[in-house]
Amino acid sequence: MNIKRLAAFLLIVVITLGVVAWSSPGLLPKIRLGLDLKGGFEILYVAEPVEAGKEVTRDSLIQTAQSLEKRANASGVAEPDVTTEGTNRIRVKLAGVENQEQVRELLRKPAELTFRGPDGKKEMIGSDFVEGAAKVGFDQTNRPMIQIEVKDKDKFADVTRRLLNQPLAIYLDEEQLSAPVVQSVLTDGKATISGNYTYDEATQLKDIINLGALPLKLTEKYTQSIGASLGQQSLEQTVKAGIIGALLILVFMIALYRIPGIVAAITLIMYTWIVLIVFYLMNATLTLPGIAALILGIGMAVDANIIKFERVKEEIRSGKSLLSSLKSGSKHSFRTIMDANITNIISCGVLYFIGNGAIRGFALTMIVSIIISILTNVLFSRYLLHMLLKTNLFKKPTYFGVKEAEIRDL
Missing domain, CATH: 3.30.70.3220 (Alpha-Beta Plaits)
Incomplete structure (x- = not known):
């Protein structure tokens, strides 16, 4: 028995499950929930x-x-x-x-773009400016500035005359975007807005001015309300169903495949945890369709393990050693698993680009789940099994769910 390999295997498993157990209580409350779960x-x-x-x-x-x-x-x-x-x-x-x-x-x-004096009076509004005339330029010190043009030159000249050497603040609704100071009386209807802007800030301000007052009237076409209690009930029922389904899957895998089933259970737990981590880092919103996609992803991960383990069992039945069977079975099943996963990614990609709302959320969750499943339930699972077999602790075919009587001579 190779003590070092066994110790390395146990260390990896303990650290993996320990990190999952330690971080999960703090991770789950940070996942954004959709209104169908939160109300x-x-x-x-x-x-x-x-x-x-x-x-x-x-x-x-x-x-x-x-x-x-x-x-x-x-x-x-x-x-x-x-x-x-x-x-x-x-x-x-x-x-x-x-x-x-x-x-x-x-x-x-409707959103309102206004230019206000020091007393808060609205001197000009977004529609006073020539649409599309605002541009980003650079001053003599190569700092970004915004070049603007107004429709009524006389009105602009009067405003700049009254507010000479005073700020003319730019507001979107009640949010102040900028407060440039009027430095001269402008009679040609053109001006520049300068300040300590980055190029991105100047571009954003230019776009807002070009759009004027954002003259879009919004009409409610569809409204749906979900009570907090109903959303909470949906969340509890979904989580309960997911936990029961996951436990049944883990029991099934361990009962049917023994040692590979235990490894699969470890990688499935790791897979679920990584998916939640990715959702948190992406600041994605988890909805009922997203949870359905996550559970479906677990099912697909189980399918990948079953395909691989059944192929390994066939190799063992043919008379090969456990290590040779694992290498050969993993190699021959990898193409089948990848073909299935790639076609699923393509179909989910189509759903994401042509769909909207819940459909896009479902598709995105599936794509993330499939990629993580390949890393954990295919590659990491094979690595753990190789490490475990090289300990020479599990030499009997029964550890892989194969009876001695089923093995044929080479």
């Missing part, structure tokens, strides 16, 4: 231009969605999920909201 409401808006003859552009739709997200954050909603759909739709998901009517009223109000 809240979902709104689908249809965006229309306020001014007749205007169009809903992609930039204006994205900027409006960002404005909605900022408003939701300002209202105290934690981690709102705001996404654009198609050419004129915005979907807003808000979990854990108590006063729905107040938040809905705040969200549906």
